[in-house]
Amino acid sequence: MLAAERHQFLLSRLAADGKVIAKDIARELGLSEDSVRRDLRELAAAGLCQRVYGGALPASPAIADYATRATVEPESKGRIAACAASMIQPSSAVILDGGTSTLAVVHALPAELDCTVITHSPTIASALVEHPLIEVFLLGGRLFKHSAVTCGAAAVEATQAVSAELFFLGVTGIHPVHGLTTADADEAAMKRALAARAADTYVLASAEKIGAVSRYSVLPFASVAGLITDAPANDPTMGELSRLGVALVGAG
Secondary structure (H helix, E strand, O other), rough: OOOHHHHHHHHHHHHHHEEHHHHHHHHOOOOOHHHHHHHHHHHHHHHOOOEOOOEEEEEEEHHHHHHHHOOOHHHHHHHHHHHHHHHOOOOOOEEEEOHHHHHHHHOOOOEEEEEEEEEEHHHHHHHHOOOEEEEEEEEOOEOOOOOOOOEEEEEEEHHHHOOEEEEEOOOOOHHHHHEEHHHHHHHHHEEEEEEEEEEEEEOOOOOOOOEEEOOOOEEEEHHOEEEEEEOOOOOOHHHHHHHHHOOEEEEO
16 A cells, blocks of 8 residues: 555544544555554645644644634534523623634624623634723733644743633633643743633634644643533533533534
């Protein structure tokens, strides 16, 4: 079997099973585990999977550049955003993470809503300029251009000056075993710092993130109040998360 054929086989198995176990594939194809691991390294380098101990899991489309992410699952993000927006009470304070899912939340906010929004995303802040009754508090720091958010030591320190009732968290991977993950270590640290400043953290769990994994852990499921998702109740990953005791908030 040629390398290109092996790669296609691995991607097909990943799509069908949601995971690839190197030793099982090596046995099935009559290859060494080293050969399978090498193939998985090449696929991971191309962004087509996320390597984990013993094999690989689906890579999240949510790690693409900002403009590309805006085109991924817009309907799913819209339903989740509407649910999240309905949870924001007048006169409350809410922290909005960066990303296209939280931008969808901004677009779902009622024009007459009077509240405070705290964010480390200039994109989110600028989108709120047209909301006359919403007070916007923008956290400064080093700009991480991939996600258009501030992060790093200065941004984490700035979080100590704020507090809120809700934090809507964006991640790139939601997996029953590997938890809530994202693709950048500094961004993961910033998300943890923001979660520590809110009474309740809810994850915006659009379809492309379910079952996917990225490199860096953000939070354990025990640290969030729930996942806002429009995934069907019979989705296998949703079933596993429910068995783990994760609260699932249905969106539409």
